[in-house]
Amino acid sequence: MRRLLWPVVVLVLLLALNIFFTPSFFSIQVRDGHLYGSLIDILRFGAPLILVSLGMTLVIATGGIDLSVGSVVAISGALACLQISQDAGLFTAVATALGLCLVLGAWNGLLVATVGIQPIIATLILMVAGRGLAQLITDGQIITVNNPAYKVIGGGYWLTVPFGILIVIAVLAITAFLTRRLALGMLIESVGGNAEASRLAGIRARGIIIMVYAFAALCAGVAGLMISSNVSSADGNNAGLWIELDAILAVVIGGTSLSGGRFSLSGTVLGALIIQTLTTTIYSIGVPPETTLLFKALVVTAVCLIQSPTFRAKAFRRRGRPASQSPAPEEKVRVTA
Amino acid sequence: MTALTVGRTTLPAKYLPVLVTGCLFVAMFVAGGIRYEGFASGQVILNVFIDNAFLLVVAVGMTFVILTGGIDLSVGSVVALSTMIAASLMEGPGWPPYVVVPLVLAIGSGLGLAMGWIIQAFDIQPFIVTLAGMFLARGLCYTIGTDSIPIDDPTFTAFAQTRIDLFADLWISPSVVIALVVVAVAAYVLHYTRFGRSVYATGGSEQSALLMGLPVARTKIIVYTLSGFCSALGGVLVSFYMLSGYGLHAVGMELDAIAAVVIGGALLTGGSGFLLGTVLGVLVLGLIQTILTFEGTLSSWWTKIFIGLLLFVFILFQRLFSARSRR
Numbered sequence: 001m002r003r004l005l006w007p008v009v010v011l012v013l014l015l016a017l018n019i020f021f022t023p024s025f026f027s028i029q030v031r032d033g034h035l036y037g038s039l040i041d042i043l044r045f046g047a048p049l050i051l052v053s054l055g056m057t058l059v060i061a062t063g064g065i066d067l068s069v070g071s072v073v074a075i076s077g078a079l080a081c082l083q084i085s086q087d088a089g090l091f092t093a094v095a096t097a098l099g100l101c102l103v104l105g106a107w108n109g110l111l112v113a114t115v116g117i118q119p120i121i122a123t124l125i126l127m128v129a130g131r132g133l134a135q136l137i138t139d140g141q142i143i144t145v146n147n148p149a150y151k152v153i154g155g156g157y158w159l160t161v162p163f164g165i166l167i168v169i170a171v172l173a174i175t176a177f178l179t180r181r182l183a184l185g186m187l188i189e190s191v192g193g194n195a196e197a198s199r200l201a202g203i204r205a206r207g208i209i210i211m212v213y214a215f216a217a218l219c220a221g222v223a224g225l226m227i228s229s230n231v232s233s234a235d236g237n238n239a240g241l242w243i244e245l246d247a248i249l250a251v252v253i254g255g256t257s258l259s260g261g262r263f264s265l266s267g268t269v270l271g272a273l274i275i276q277t278l279t280t281t282i283y284s285i286g287v288p289p290e291t292t293l294l295f296k297a298l299v300v301t302a303v304c305l306i307q308s309p310t311f312r313a314k315a316f317r318r319r320g321r322p323a324s325q326s327p328a329p330e331e332k333v334r335v336t337a
Numbered sequence: 338m339t340a341l342t343v344g345r346t347t348l349p350a351k352y353l354p355v356l357v358t359g360c361l362f363v364a365m366f367v368a369g370g371i372r373y374e375g376f377a378s379g380q381v382i383l384n385v386f387i388d389n390a391f392l393l394v395v396a397v398g399m400t401f402v403i404l405t406g407g408i409d410l411s412v413g414s415v416v417a418l419s420t421m422i423a424a425s426l427m428e429g430p431g432w433p434p435y436v437v438v439p440l441v442l443a444i445g446s447g448l449g450l451a452m453g454w455i456i457q458a459f460d461i462q463p464f465i466v467t468l469a470g471m472f473l474a475r476g477l478c479y480t481i482g483t484d485s486i487p488i489d490d491p492t493f494t495a496f497a498q499t500r501i502d503l504f505a506d507l508w509i510s511p512s513v514v515i516a517l518v519v520v521a522v523a524a525y526v527l528h529y530t531r532f533g534r535s536v537y538a539t540g541g542s543e544q545s546a547l548l549m550g551l552p553v554a555r556t557k558i559i560v561y562t563l564s565g566f567c568s569a570l571g572g573v574l575v576s577f578y579m580l581s582g583y584g585l586h587a588v589g590m591e592l593d594a595i596a597a598v599v600i601g602g603a604l605l606t607g608g609s610g611f612l613l614g615t616v617l618g619v620l621v622l623g624l625i626q627t628i629l630t631f632e633g634t635l636s637s638w639w640t641k642i643f644i645g646l647l648l649f650v651f652i653l654f655q656r657l658f659s660a661r662s663r664r
Contacts, residue, residue, distance in 0.1 A: 258462050
């Protein structure tokens with residue numbers, strides 16, 4: 001739990017910053033039977049990022065990385081919207097889209113585990129080709145759909161709570177159960193620690209690797225459905241663009257090491273929330289659009305510095321140094337005072 | 338296959354990935370020559386160099402970083418920032434190029450130095466620090482201006498239009514000469530100097546390198562500085578090539594550079610790879626684009642799918658040959 005202390009501090013600081021600019025920031029109301037408020041918005045708009053980051057966490061835990069999730073987000077939204085615009089049923093559309101995502105993820109996993117290509121290149125192939133595939137599906141256009149049932153996935157409510165938040169909670173609960181209550185999480189960490197040693201110890205390392213990539217793609221697929229359903233359209237060109245970088249950032253802010261071997265799901269959720277809060281904050285305190293990236297760079301650097309034990313040690317030592325160098329009597333006075 | 342077997346017996350195993358990449362590159366060129374008329378000419382290869390001189394320079398810097406086991410995601414943004422600073426300083430206050438270019442190179446190196454120092458001093462993962470650097474440089478671009486700034490400085494345009502004639506109607510641009518000089522210097526530094534050996538040692542095992550008394554901290558900071566310098570130089574070459582400064586130049590170039598280094602046979606875990614491999618990697622990426630232009634009318638999405646496919650086929654073959662010969 002101590003590992004999560006600093007991400008929590010950062011998140012609280014970011015939220016507190018908003019109070020100065022929007023006094024009503026923390027108020028949550030029920031309007032028309034829906035929950036309303038800035039906090040709810042952060043959760044609602046952050047839902048796709050949380051999902052993608054959850055998948056990314058497991059991939060990174062095996063020592064890999066998945067650059068293709070952004071393209072998978074676009075493909076899944078494009079395929080679902082294409083089918084709905086051709087009058088297919090909602091279930092068929094969602095099932096085929098997610099099915100394709102599973103296949104794409106398994107393809108990534110095969111390249112990494114069986115062919116032995118370095119993960120960053122193996123998934124770069126799908127990142128480039130997948131963006132093309134998404135545009136091929138939409139024929140380079142933006143497909144708009146008008147289907148109330150599909151709209152529910154990303155923009156709907158159930159028992160006053162936005163549906164996207166419920167999906168995230170469900171996926172998080174299932175993932176947490178599978179990895180922390182069953183042995184799966186330990187197996188993933190062991191593969192990330194040393195794939196060859198795990199194989200010799202009787203773990204099917206290849207199967208595990210293929211599974212985590214498929215899971216990451218599935219999560220990205222669900223996120224893609226959410227994003228496209230929220231705006232009722234699919235944009236093969238821009239949907240999920242650069243979401244892989246945000247997801248990796250969320251995972252690392254959450255305390256998972258990129259070298260693999262250990263992971264923290266709650267940390268990842270916190271990391272994704274920090275990034276989404278940052279985005280919301282940028283809008284709410286009115287940072288001009290030209291400088292948003294600068295602001296983001298500064299916050300990311302600050303977050304990383306605060307989380308680095310070396311930095312904290314150095315910062316505290318510097319603050320402590322004058323005291324230790326000052327004459328002893330004074331110090332005694334200060335202690336007694 | 339026989340050629341590869343001969344290669345294995347005569348060459349040390351560490352050269353194998355580079356050798357396989359080289360053979361595959363030649364095979365790809367021959368295949369292109371058979372398929373397209375006018376493909377198999379010397380100028381096609383030279384054009385690959387001309388169109389990718391900046392990527393070559395950037396990838397050289399990336400090679401150093403990857404050899405130490407790090408990664409630098411900021412290169413594309415630093416390239417864009419360099420074009421932007423150069424263009425705005427020459428167009429607005431009208432600074433002369435011989436002031437602007439050194440200034441741009443200094444800014445790039447400074448950014449690299451800062452990132453390297455943060456990575457080393459506070460023990461933060463390079464991926465994240467350089468990602469923040471990427472946001473920072475791109476953000477600085479937009480702060481300078483959101484529109485494309487044209488460059489009509491006489492020195493720059495003269496540099497852009499110069500052709501260096503070689504024998505038999507072949508020609509290259511001055512940028513290619515700069516890129517090749519960078520490659521030559523970097524190859525010398527990497528393979529024949531004490532610093533180069535420290536780079537390999539740090540990437541192979543940081544712990545062992547430390548215990549051997551090698552200056553690991555200094556090496557790591559220097560490689561990021563070098564990468565920043567190379568990115569800035571790449572940015573200068575881009576502004577020769579495009580004759581404009583724009584915040585959206587070189588989007589995604591970091592991935593191209595990383596891909597080039599890895600295609601060239603380097604391991605992202607560090608300690609293994611060659612500069613010649615990186616050159617081949619850049620050429621492979623350039624040749625893929627050339628093949629696509631010869632293919633003619635492809636829509637932008639089919640182009641992306643084809644790039645992915647060709648990359649896949651190439652890496653698959655590379656992997657299969659290297660793995661089989663190693664056993």
